[in-house]
Amino acid sequence: MRAKRKMWGKIKVFPQKHPLALSLLLGVVGNLVWSIIQIGLNKVNFFEAFWQVPNAVFSFVVYLLTLNVPVWSVLLVIAVVILLFWFYIKITDKPQKNEPPYKDYLTDFYKGQKYRWRYYDNVIERLRPVCNECDGELAPDSLSGYNLICPNCDKQYRKPDVAELNLAMTYFINKANKKLKSPSK
Numbered sequence: 113m114r115a116k117r118k119m120w121g122k123i124k125v126f127p128q129k130h131p132l133a134l135s136l137l138l139g140v141v142g143n144l145v146w147s148i149i150q151i152g153l154n155k156v157n158f159f160e161a162f163w164q165v166p167n168a169v170f171s172f173v174v175y176l177l178t179l180n181v182p183v184w185s186v187l188l189v190i191a192v193v194i195l196l197f198w199f200y201i202k203i204t205d206k207p208q209k210n211e212p213p214y215k216d217y218l219t220d221f222y223k224g225q226k227y228r229w230r231y232y233d234n235v236i237e238r239l240r241p242v243c244n245e246c247d248g249e250l251a252p253d254s255l256s257g258y259n260l261i262c263p264n265c266d267k268q269y270r271k272p273d274v275a276e277l278n279l280a281m282t283y284f285i286n287k288a289n290k291k292l293k294s295p296s297k
């Protein structure tokens with residue numbers, strides 16, 4: 113489940129991170145689809161169909177070169193196109209939606225117990241009680257198993273059950289959403 117979410121997250125940011133790779137991929141896939149349609153329509157063989165588009169592009173380039181245009185003007189046009197493409201990527205490269213609702217809100221008290229958590233895809237994850245005194249991580253008390261203990265200051269805590277953890281999580285989510293609506297508070 114976790115690995116699946118992680119992979120989906122990577123797929124979602126792929127177009128922003130690798131626009132050139134995506135263009136290339138789309139080009140190849142588009143050419144394949146075109147080839148398959150050509151095979152069906154015109155009963156040509158696969159290699160003939162596959163090279164139709166690249167051949168057309170190549171012919172066009174040759175045609176451009178045989179026109180009496182200076183090389184520098186062609187290079188200038190290519191440079192301008194690349195520059196425009198780069199600007200387009202920069203402008204559309206908005207902050208990722210993976211930002212947590214309130215990324216600095218990572219710890220808080222619920223019913224006298226301090227909790228800490230992190231975010232994964234806007235979801236609170238690894239919510240656990242921490243030491244009220246020193247902020248340290250808690251470990252199960254070896255004697256009872258129902259208590260938690262802070263090894264740094266020997267303070268004992270009652271281990272919250274699933275229902276309590278759910279309540280605490282909902283409490284923090286509500287607070288995070290409120291902070292998102294009015295970030296100044």
Ligand SMILES: [Zn+2]
Nearest residue numbers: 243246262265
């Ligand atoms: Zn402590």
